[in-house]
Amino acid sequence: MTTTELTREPEVITADYDSPSARRLEKIWKTSPGLIGWLTSVDHKEIGKRYLVTAFAFLIIGGLEALIMRLQLARPEQHLLTADQYNHLFTMHGLTMIFLYALPILSGFSNFLFPLLLGSRDMAFPRLNAFSYWAYLAAGIFLYLALMHDRTPDAGWFNYTPYSLRQYDPGQGMDVYALGMVLLGISTTVGSVNFVVTLLQMKAPGMSINRVPVIIWGTLTASVGNLFAVPAVSLAFFMLWTDRNFDTHFFDAAHGGHPLLWQHLFWMFGHPWVYAIVLPAMGIVSDGLPIFCRRPLVGYTLVAMSTVLTMFIGFGVWVHHMFATGLPPQSLSFFGASSIVIVIPSGVAVFAWIATIFTGRPVYTTAFLFFAGFIFLFTLGGVSGFMTAAVPVDWQLTDTYFVVAHLHYVLLGINFFPVIAGIYMWFPKFTGRMMNERMGKWNFWIMFVGFNLGFFPMHWLGLIGMPRRVYTYPTGMGWDLPNMIISIGSFLFSAGILLFFINVFISLRRGPKAGRNPWDAPTLEWSTPSPPPSFNFVVIPSIATRHPLWESRIGESEGGSKLEEGMLLDNGKQTISTTALNGEPQVILRMPEDSWAPLLMTLALSALFVGMLYHWWWFILAAMAASIGVTIAWLWPRAELGQTAEEHHG
């Protein structure tokens, strides 16, 4: 080819996955085997699986930290841990679960599923996608590097100043936390950009915005929220780093700074983040529950809108984390009210799910049980949140075990239970095999009973005044029995999780082969083979309804989606871009090949952050030069990507 092709009329054919066209596409799209292929792959399915595996690894680490704490707290006046060790453990447990597990696990689902749900062959930025994974991994390793120093972070996951300032917390553990969070913020940000632009650009023809699955709404909302919220925490941690290392005074009251600035910046991020780590999971429920209730979701539009509304209000509730800091009454009233109002959109979703179950014909699979269990836990967690939204109640409950109970009901209930349900549901799509349902039911009941045994008594402990974050307690306070029950419950819960992992490993090898659509589900990902080929779709489907695979049954067949007839796009890595709202084809996108750039970029950035940690100035300069070099190479205008009209020579 001597000149670049700038326009083309896409060839439309009818083809299935055993056709010659499919074989040709496989040649074009597949990642080369071996280590090089593994390190350079930009396949969104590969990246999604890596996110899932890595996030589960961090879940296990964080879980072990929790179990050690529960051993310590099982009985009064124990000395298995020192107070100092306990501080490190609860801090690492919190930051691991919240930052290294909760969002990345959802990114795993979304990365794997986005193009499949949208009827596309890839994400909008495949290389950026690979980079966001590598940078997440690097940040996770970086944060745990603190173990190699004398001190890990120990001021709690929200790391309040002045505790976290140098004079009160010397040692580099805190600097590792500060810089690690900035690095993780980069990963989260580019990941969010990718999700939003993918939704805007990559929907199948005809998939207007009101036809996308709810998990897409959840991830879109979470990503937009992250774009606005993550800079707050990155900035706060960066300021903390300069306060600790270069004597700036952002949080230092003696020189005109203010410790509460930290709390404001942290929770301006922190509360939207809470919604970012639950809304995509609620999306999993909204898409999964209808499959097992054998009917479409009740109130799709309301649920989608309430998702967006939750995030919108979620930016106006951050002060409810700070009710006990002595703020003026006007501020308390406003944020108390907004924290109560936010119950409304969540309530809409809950009633939509309940109505879906009531009017459907439920099939009691493991995934269904986890969805139903989720609704129960979400309601409980919502009620305890509603209680603490009332300022006077909050004053009584701040920093007690009641808050610990609330946040675990919310985060485990709304994030972890849907995640496990999502694995049971999409495992066939991820791996081509079914998970064991019998073990799955045991799995659910052990987890559900263990969870409630482990966390429900915490409400009571908080009400009778046990503060959080104490490493031990005297006997005779009435706290002994609840603590013992909690510890037993937490081990039972862990046994349930262990059973889940055992089920995963056994099913990976011996699970029965799944067909394309083992659950008879309505959305596009189930029209592809399990697991899907590298190119996802032989022909680009065109979509006429919300449930393309159920059309013949639920009377939505007018117009009819076309799954086997569509654009072929087989001369190079290509997919179609459609208009953001209506899904009308607008341009043929040329997609990049596998690339070293994401990994090299991560290495350069990691070196930069290590240099910053140790103040190696020349090393920092070299790392910056390297990252600039990689960026320029990455973005070099390429004729094969249609970025330049320049002619090829030779």
Add this chain to the structure above:
Amino acid sequence: MAEMVGRPGPLEMGSTGHKASGWWGMWMMIFTEASLFAYLLFSYAYLGMQSHGGWVPEMPKLQIALPNTVLLLASSLVLHWGESGIKKGRKGRLVAALALTVVMGAVFAGLQGLEWHNKTYGPSADAYASTYYMTTGFHMAHVLGGLLMLSTLLVWAAMGKFDARRHVAVSIGALYWHFVDAVWLAVFATFYVSPYLVSGHG
């Protein structure tokens, strides 16, 4: 209807204008960067409100900052002139505009460096000084990033990478540069103008 949707006529291929993913990606970057500056300015306002008098140590001098602001805004106009040139295929005009924008941006950065040099306090003097240097420092980092971007585009333009049909990298780079200029207005208004508007300043 679905017939038409799944069977479009001839389509453009590759990255073109506002249909390019990169164009939307840059908008997303701008949202998040703008939030960063909003949080910086929030920190300034919050610490200022919480201070007990004497927040601004000396009234900011406008001799350098004001003309420098005009210079930076003017550079955006020059860049826009170059970008509209390449849309008509005028490669020379694009190269000239990029070169001139880089020079203007570099002069801005130099003058801002001089402004820092002239200050009687460093970043660790007090919370005001920390906020001032942090915010203008972040802006400077964005200017330097933008200059790097524009210089790279200049090299690519000189190599003949862009023409009337394919020049989306230029549009994306220009979008970023316009953002860097616009956000400076917010920084300038906060640090240089607002102390004159607030009564009872220190």
